[in-house]
Amino acid sequence: MIRNFRFTSFLSAAKPLTSFACSSSPARHPPQFTSSASTPLRITPPKTPLFLRTPSHAAPLSEVLKWQDWAKDLASSVKNSSTKSEDSLDSILLLRELKWLTEDSITDDITRRELGGEKSVKLRASLEELYELWRERIVNRRPFQYVVGCEHWRDMVLCVEEGVLIPRPETELIVDLVEEVVRRDDWFRRGVWADLGTGSGAIAIGVGRVLGGCGRVIATDVSPVAVAVAGNNVGRYELQGMIEIREGSWFEPLKELEGKLVGLVSNPPYIPSDDIPGLQAEVGRHEPHLALDGGVDGTDSLFHLCDGASRMLTSGGFFAFETNGDKQSKMIVDYMNSDLKNIFSDVKIVSDFAGIGRFVTGFRL
Amino acid sequence: MAVAALFHARFPLIARRTSPSSVSYYCPRTLEFSHRLQSIICFSSSDGDDIVVSEGPNYVKYSDEDLMKQCKFETFRVSGPGGQHRNKRDSAVRLKHLPTGIVAQAVEDRSQHKNRASALNRLRTLLAIKVRNKVDIEAYSPPPELLQILPPKSTIRTSSSGSQIGPNNPKFVPGMQALLDVISASDGSIADSAKLLGLSTGALSRLILSHDGLRMAVNSMRAAKGMKPLK
Ligand SMILES: C[S@@+](CC[C@H](N)C(=O)[O-])C[C@H]1O[C@@H](n2cnc3c(N)ncnc32)[C@H](O)[C@@H]1O
Numbered sequence: 001m002i003r004n005f006r007f008t009s010f011l012s013a014a015k016p017l018t019s020f021a022c023s024s025s026p027a028r029h030p031p032q033f034t035s036s037a038s039t040p041l042r043i044t045p046p047k048t049p050l051f052l053r054t055p056s057h058a059a060p061l062s063e064v065l066k067w068q069d070w071a072k073d074l075a076s077s078v079k080n081s082s083t084k085s086e087d088s089l090d091s092i093l094l095l096r097e098l099k100w101l102t103e104d105s106i107t108d109d110i111t112r113r114e115l116g117g118e119k120s121v122k123l124r125a126s127l128e129e130l131y132e133l134w135r136e137r138i139v140n141r142r143p144f145q146y147v148v149g150c151e152h153w154r155d156m157v158l159c160v161e162e163g164v165l166i167p168r169p170e171t172e173l174i175v176d177l178v179e180e181v182v183r184r185d186d187w188f189r190r191g192v193w194a195d196l197g198t199g200s201g202a203i204a205i206g207v208g209r210v211l212g213g214c215g216r217v218i219a220t221d222v223s224p225v226a227v228a229v230a231g232n233n234v235g236r237y238e239l240q241g242m243i244e245i246r247e248g249s250w251f252e253p254l255k256e257l258e259g260k261l262v263g264l265v266s267n268p269p270y271i272p273s274d275d276i277p278g279l280q281a282e283v284g285r286h287e288p289h290l291a292l293d294g295g296v297d298g299t300d301s302l303f304h305l306c307d308g309a310s311r312m313l314t315s316g317g318f319f320a321f322e323t324n325g326d327k328q329s330k331m332i333v334d335y336m337n338s339d340l341k342n343i344f345s346d347v348k349i350v351s352d353f354a355g356i357g358r359f360v361t362g363f364r365l
Numbered sequence: 366m367a368v369a370a371l372f373h374a375r376f377p378l379i380a381r382r383t384s385p386s387s388v389s390y391y392c393p394r395t396l397e398f399s400h401r402l403q404s405i406i407c408f409s410s411s412d413g414d415d416i417v418v419s420e421g422p423n424y425v426k427y428s429d430e431d432l433m434k435q436c437k438f439e440t441f442r443v444s445g446p447g448g449q450h451r452n453k454r455d456s457a458v459r460l461k462h463l464p465t466g467i468v469a470q471a472v473e474d475r476s477q478h479k480n481r482a483s484a485l486n487r488l489r490t491l492l493a494i495k496v497r498n499k500v501d502i503e504a505y506s507p508p509p510e511l512l513q514i515l516p517p518k519s520t521i522r523t524s525s526s527g528s529q530i531g532p533n534n535p536k537f538v539p540g541m542q543a544l545l546d547v548i549s550a551s552d553g554s555i556a557d558s559a560k561l562l563g564l565s566t567g568a569l570s571r572l573i574l575s576h577d578g579l580r581m582a583v584n585s586m587r588a589a590k591g592m593k594p595l596k
Contacts, residue, residue: 093453100475143452152475169440169477170448271449282452292449325446353440353458353477354447 049149191262201230
């Protein structure tokens with residue numbers, strides 16, 4: 001089933017976006033409703049991240065400092081095991097997260113209490129909730145980004161919640177790759193782009209901002225939670241006129257655009273199924289497996305995307321896919337150079353900042 | 366007082382321990398920095414920081430993109446495949462400017478993109494502080510970027526110099542570099558430099574003291590010549 005709607009209706013639940021200071025700040029006012037939108041499946045609207053909540057709580061400064069000390073002790077107490085396992089908590093990173101949690105939940109103004117003269121602090125969550133949130137972070141290994149409800153990605157702040165993949169720093173580079181192509185040729189700026197498996201909408205919004213006013217981005221995802229969260233993020237950046245979110249599997253919701261796309265980007269699930277049980281707790285226990293599991297060798301979706309790219313891209317169109325690394329990237333390049341021979345040009349592997357062959361890019365002949 | 370500030374005070378610098386993984390890196394276009402420095406003479410100033418004397422291009426004036434092309438950009442990485450496998454907020458970055466070897470890092474921001482921008486800004490300041498371009502004191506004519514950071518009472522300012530650019534403005538950096546070049550060519554003498562810039566010694570000292578990096582650079586230059594630091 002494919003349903004097609006613009007996600008402005010969820011914004012009704014979004015609280016006013018207060019005190020968000022950032023050079024590229026998103027919309028401060030919820031965008032206008034469009035009455036034409038069909039009714040979404042998802043009943044619960046996207047959650048409001050901590051930093052966008054109204055500071056309706058207050059606590060004495062001494063109590064807030066007590067919470068900070070407790071949280072700091074808890075962070076420092078995690079075993080700083082010399083076993084450099086990917087899965088262990090690291091107190092240095094936790095202390096940095098605690099600083100960010102503080103930034104997101106505590107407003108800067110300290111007011112003097114009328115009685116007793118003790119200073120009080122305005123909070124976006126009650127102190128009890130802050131205790132609970134930090135406990136969840138450390139004891140349950142709940143990802144920090146779900147705890148605060150957002151992730152800073154490129155120059156944006158994206159809302160995330162359980163059910164949606166937290167965008168990774170590596171993926172930021174896909175937007176740079178698109179920017180590079182668009183800068184070289186204005187033709188890319190005016191056409192239709194697609195971001196498949198958009199999750200939080202990260203890539204779609206990044207690309208939308210690169211294209212500026214002229215182009216269009218269609219973002220698809222099969223997960224209704226992702227569709228809702230992406231729609232909310234698109235609205236926060238006031239790009240609902242330019243980015244359309246469609247629910248459905250990969251190319252299915254794009255039928256009318258066959259042979260018309262000027263650009264196709266995707267970070268599909270690419271982890272081999274056998275690796276899923278051994279994932280870092282934050283990832284394996286909390287992020288949706290639908291967003292991670294790429295089948296036996298992790299390439300199920302990637303190969304599907306390659307085939308689709310040959311059908312969907314117009315001549316000269318650009319594609320960029322993220323992969324699990326060197327091995328998968330080589331498999332994709334080989335496939336394109338053999339089974340899909342004479343369909344693409346300039347197919348190549350691009351490394352991420354850690355030197356891993358993370359992306360495959362190319363053009364439709 | 367801001368709680369966040371209070372928090373910073375209570376949490377001393379959170380430093381990284383992991384070392385950068387130096388493999389390859391992404392570069393938007395082909396690397397092409399064949400600019401050869403005609404002469405790079407490195408000497409150690411008193412505090413051990415290397416100063417580079419350059420007769421080559423003035424890197425501080427490069428665009429972000431061009432400067433980035435001369436750099437090796439690395440992330441700090443723990444072992445493992447990364448990408449979807451990992452959720453570690455280690456978006457710390459390290460930028461090494463290959464022609465000079467100057468390294469800038471940033472860890473404090475929440476996105477890698479912003480850390481990269483911070484590191485690049487930091488690199489510009491370091492280049493301004495550490496790379497000395499030769500100037501001919503006899504026939505000195507101050508460049509516009511220097512005029513812009515001088516206080517209005519400077520007699521060499523013209524109406525086209527615009528209003529004074531302060532130390533928090535990114536445009537202060539190229540002016541600061543030109544100022545350091547003058548002071549270096551005057552062998553660290555504030556009085557001589559002030560004369561060239563149409564300022565009183567006091568006014569120039571105040572300008573130097575308005576920026577920490579500038580003050581430290583001038584003082585290490587003076588220390589190398591056995592002169593007293595500005596305070
Ligand atoms: C690794 S996540 C990437 C999310 C986002 N693009 C990002 O980079 O942060 C993969 C996404 O693909 C979506 N997905 C999985 N199977 C899909 C399918 N058959 N059709 C469309 N999207 C799918 C998941 O819901 C998830 O949002």
